[in-house]
Amino acid sequence: MTLQPLLAVNTLSCERGGRRLFSPVSLSVLPGDYVELIGANGSGKSTLLRTLAGLHSQFTGEYHSQDTLYQGHRLGLDGLLTPLENLAWLAGLEDHTLDHETTLNALDRTGVLTMAYSLCAAMSAGQQRRVAMARWVLSSRKLWLLDEPLTALDASAQGLLRDIIAEHCANGGAVICATHNAIAIDGKSELILDAAIAETLP
Amino acid sequence: MIRGALVREWQVLLRAKGAVINPLAFLLLTTMLFVIAAPDAITTATDEASAVAPGVLWTLVLLTQLLALDSMYRRDFDSGVLEQTLVSAQVPFVTVLIRIFMQWLSTGFIMACLGPVLGVMLGLSSQALPATALALLLGTPALSLLGSVGASVTVGFNRGGVILALLVLPLFLPTLVFGADMVMAAQAGRSVMPQVYALSLISLVALALAPFATLAGLKISLEMQ
Numbered sequence: 001m002t003l004q005p006l007l008a009v010n011t012l013s014c015e016r017g018g019r020r021l022f023s024p025v026s027l028s029v030l031p032g033d034y035v036e037l038i039g040a041n042g043s044g045k046s047t048l049l050r051t052l053a054g055l056h057s058q059f060t061g062e063y064h065s066q067d068t069l070y071q072g073h074r075l076g077l078d079g080l081l082t083p084l085e086n087l088a089w090l091a092g093l094e095d096h097t098l099d100h101e102t103t104l105n106a107l108d109r110t111g112v113l114t115m116a117y118s119l120c121a122a123m124s125a126g127q128q129r130r131v132a133m134a135r136w137v138l139s140s141r142k143l144w145l146l147d148e149p150l151t152a153l154d155a156s157a158q159g160l161l162r163d164i165i166a167e168h169c170a171n172g173g174a175v176i177c178a179t180h181n182a183i184a185i186d187g188k189s190e191l192i193l194d195a196a197i198a199e200t201l202p
Numbered sequence: 203m204i205r206g207a208l209v210r211e212w213q214v215l216l217r218a219k220g221a222v223i224n225p226l227a228f229l230l231l232t233t234m235l236f237v238i239a240a241p242d243a244i245t246t247a248t249d250e251a252s253a254v255a256p257g258v259l260w261t262l263v264l265l266t267q268l269l270a271l272d273s274m275y276r277r278d279f280d281s282g283v284l285e286q287t288l289v290s291a292q293v294p295f296v297t298v299l300i301r302i303f304m305q306w307l308s309t310g311f312i313m314a315c316l317g318p319v320l321g322v323m324l325g326l327s328s329q330a331l332p333a334t335a336l337a338l339l340l341g342t343p344a345l346s347l348l349g350s351v352g353a354s355v356t357v358g359f360n361r362g363g364v365i366l367a368l369l370v371l372p373l374f375l376p377t378l379v380f381g382a383d384m385v386m387a388a389q390a391g392r393s394v395m396p397q398v399y400a401l402s403l404i405s406l407v408a409l410a411l412a413p414f415a416t417l418a419g420l421k422i423s424l425e426m427q
Contacts, residue, residue, distance in 0.1 A: 053289045055424055070289045074282025080217040081210065092206020093290040119217075141290075 003030045006143040006174045007052065012061035014047045021047055022193040024061055029143065029174045034165060034185045037178040039193030045178035046072070048193065049145045052176070069141035071149060075132045079121030083107055083131040086120060090135050098138060106134040110160060125152040133157075133164060144168065146177040207297050211304040218277075222308045225270040229313065232262050233320050244325035255324035256334075256385035262320075263313055263338065263381075264374050267345045270309045271370065272363050274301070274353040275420065284357075285424060298420070299413050302350045310342025326389065333388030340401040341381040347405070347412035348373040354419030358426050376404050 011024035021044030029035060037045050050056040052063060053070035077086045084103055091098045107113045110130040115123055120131065129152050136144060149161055162183050165175050169185070176191075177183065215222070236258055237244055243254045278284040278301075287297050317338045318331040326334060352370035356362030384397030 055285060055289060055421075057421075057425060068289065070285070072282055072285055074280070074285060076282040076286035078210070078214065078277070078281055078283055080214050080277075085210070085213055089206050089210045090286060090290070092203050092209075093286060093292075095203050095292055 005030050006067065007063065007065045009063040010061055012051070012059060012063050014044050014051050014056065015058040016047055025191060025193070027191055029176065031142065031172040031174055032169050033174045034169050034188045035176045036182065036188055036190045037176060037193065038190055043193040045193055046147050049147050049176065049178055053145055065143060067142040068145055069136060069139050069143070070145045071132060072147050075128055077120045077128055077131060080119060082117050082119060083112060083134070084116050086131065087135055087138060091138060094140060096140060103138065106137045109137065110134045111157070126154060126157060129153055130157055133161060137164060142173050144173065144175045146175060148178060150179055150181050203292060204296055207300045211300055215304060215308060221273060222312070225266045225309055226312060226316070228269055229262055229266040232265070233323050237323055252325045252327065252389070255321065255326045256382040259320055259324055259334070259385065260378050260382045264345065264371070264378060266313065267309055267349055268367055268370065271349040271353045272366055274305055274350060275357040279357045279423065284420060288421065288424065295413060295417055298416050302346055302413065305350065306343055306346035310346050314338035314342055326385065329391065330385050330388040333394050334385050337381045337384040337397065337401060340398060340405060341377045344377045344405040344408040345374060347408035351412050351415045351419055354416040354423060358423035377401065380404065
């Protein structure tokens with residue numbers, strides 16, 4: 001049985017402000033894959049992820065993605081809502097409803113259960129990141145596009161992030177993650193973005 | 203999804219009361235300023251028609267709407283909520299429509315309810331007061347809808363306020379003309395039906411076009427950052 005790729009990218013190159021950011025990349029992401037997106041500042045990691053999420057339309061080449069969850073620098077949490085309310089809304093976007101127990105369990109796992117009823121605006125950057133991680137756990141989306149997910153996370157949260165990604169990949173999901181700090185996941189591949197040479201390493 | 207979006211808008215509305223109260227306070231204050239600054243323009247006898255009151259009332263409503271529009275998408279843009287809506291929502295169009303409706307409910311609708319009070323302050327004749335409320339009720343949806351287009355395009359700018367005004371005020375012109383004319387007609391005892399049709403038509407055309415334009419504007423704003 002051949003697996004249907006969750007993402008197929010064919011000679012994709014993003015442009016921004018009339019400038020081509022990186023040499024064309026090709027890549028196929030199968031269920032279970034973890035791809036680390038590596039490149040210097042300004043090499044177009046974020047733009048590539050935004051393109052794959054459908055938020056950036058200046059590009060050449062083509063890609064097919066489906067069922068994506070995008071996590072940018074802005075977390076998508078409304079400061080005037082509690083984590084519970086935010087998670088319920090985000091689940092609503094994917095057209096499913098969460099039961100209270102499941103949501104609390106997810107928040108417990110990411111270590112922000114005590115903040116479940118306080119406003120997100122009152123939480124620290126790291127705590128907000130933890131709420132966002134709870135959202136990934138609750139999501140039914142297969143392909144996660146994560147932009148610098150390690151930002152503001154303490155050591156325990158970094159370990160948790162690794163576990164959540166590994167678990168998602170083991171369950172038939174896939175993750176593309178732009179980061180400057182390698183995350184230790186078995187069987188990961190790297191996609192290096194470079195203005196001069198762009199290549200896929202196994 | 204529709205329910206989720208409505209619940210979120212409602213929760214935010216209840217927690218950010220300032221976004222509702224501040225523009226209304228601005229409207230009341232500016233009306234009072236006008237009354238204080240130009241007392242001669244306000245006729246005290248309630249039976250007599252006031253020549254300037256309809257125009258002043260509608261101009262102040264336009265400015266108030268403009269003030270409220272600047273923040274229409276800003277919070278959602280800054281927090282990334284907008285991004286998530288466009289990436290994940292099955293029908294972002296519906297979310298945009300709900301946002302516009304809630305924006306109208308928290309500004310235009312309340313201004314329509316306050317209309318008669320403002321009319322009294324400005325010395326409108328009493329027979330024009332129901333028509334004032336009706337004119338605002340029919341005209342303000344167009345202000346929210348057309349304003350939403352301007353707000354969606356300028357949300358990416360740090361200080362988009364002035365550009366927003368330049369973009370949106372010309373679009374408000376038809377509503378201003380027919381809205382003020384309707385109050386005038388009611389004061390003079392003429393039929394207001396032509397203006398009712400005109401204002402309804404403007405709002406309906408805005409309803410048909412503005413949500414799509416807003417969605418396109420939001421996509422452009424998210425791409426420019």
